[in-house]
Amino acid sequence: MEATVSILSCAKRRKVEESPATKFSSEIAENSLAREVDIQKIACAVEMILEAVGEDPRRAGLIDTPQRVARMYQELCYSTGVDAASEISCKFQEGTEGLVVIKDIEFNSLCEHHLVPFMGKAHVAYLPSHGVITGLSKIARVVELTARRLQVQERMTEEIADAIFKGIEAQGVCVWIEAEHMCMSMRGIKKPGARTVTTVFRGLFKEDPQMRAEVLSHLK
Numbered sequence: 001m002e003a004t005v006s007i008l009s010c011a012k013r014r015k016v017e018e019s020p021a022t023k024f025s026s027e028i029a030e031n032s033l034a035r036e037v038d039i040q041k042i043a044c045a046v047e048m049i050l051e052a053v054g055e056d057p058r059r060a061g062l063i064d065t066p067q068r069v070a071r072m073y074q075e076l077c078y079s080t081g082v083d084a085a086s087e088i089s090c091k092f093q094e095g096t097e098g099l100v101v102i103k104d105i106e107f108n109s110l111c112e113h114h115l116v117p118f119m120g121k122a123h124v125a126y127l128p129s130h131g132v133i134t135g136l137s138k139i140a141r142v143v144e145l146t147a148r149r150l151q152v153q154e155r156m157t158e159e160i161a162d163a164i165f166k167g168i169e170a171q172g173v174c175v176w177i178e179a180e181h182m183c184m185s186m187r188g189i190k191k192p193g194a195r196t197v198t199t200v201f202r203g204l205f206k207e208d209p210q211m212r213a214e215v216l217s218h219l220k
């Protein structure tokens with residue numbers, strides 16, 4: 001019964017407070033395509049969670065928590081709906097045909113099944129086509145963009161590979177991600193330290209087993 005009352009009061013408050021000013025694009029987002037985040041709606045939901053676990057959202061330690069958590073989600077999900085390939089805005093004609101490997105790109109993301117973090121490292125390799133490469137930082141930005149939304153590791157790996165494959169029309173792309181999932185470490189099966197590895201191949205690395213073996217030797 002109390003929960004129903006809380007929902008009503010929260011909804012009522014939102015109606016009063018919600019105005020264009022409370023709906024704004026992420027200030028943290030550098031990408032202009034970033035989605036609007038409804039801060040007030042998240043704050044209301046957090047307040048209800050606090051009440052649901054038996055806490056008093058008005059006590060000193062929690063009074064600002066709903067707003068703080070809302071802004072955190074704004075930051076963690078700012079790239080929702082953004083095409084990561086849009087990050088590869090600059091390309092250079094360098095005439096190189098050699099393999100480009102960027103290892104140990106650290107990231108953290110949010111598991112969409114439990115809303116808890118998973119974090120780890122992404123390793124990316126691509127084989128340029130007609131000597132066209134992109135800035136190394138752009139590859140790291142693609143990883144960052146795909147991480148800043150609700151994710152599963154398997155899809156994140158695919159999204160990074162597709163963004164690079166599409167963005168610079170590489171002959172081949174390989175993405176290798178290893179990560180620890182808090183939903184496995186701190187709840188459920190409780191296996192801290194377990195690492196999940198996902199790999200995705202595009203183009204030549206998908207078609208040619210020999211080339212796949214070669215690229216993997218650089219990433220492992």
Ligand SMILES: [Zn+2]
Nearest residue numbers: 111113114183
């Ligand atoms: Zn999970």
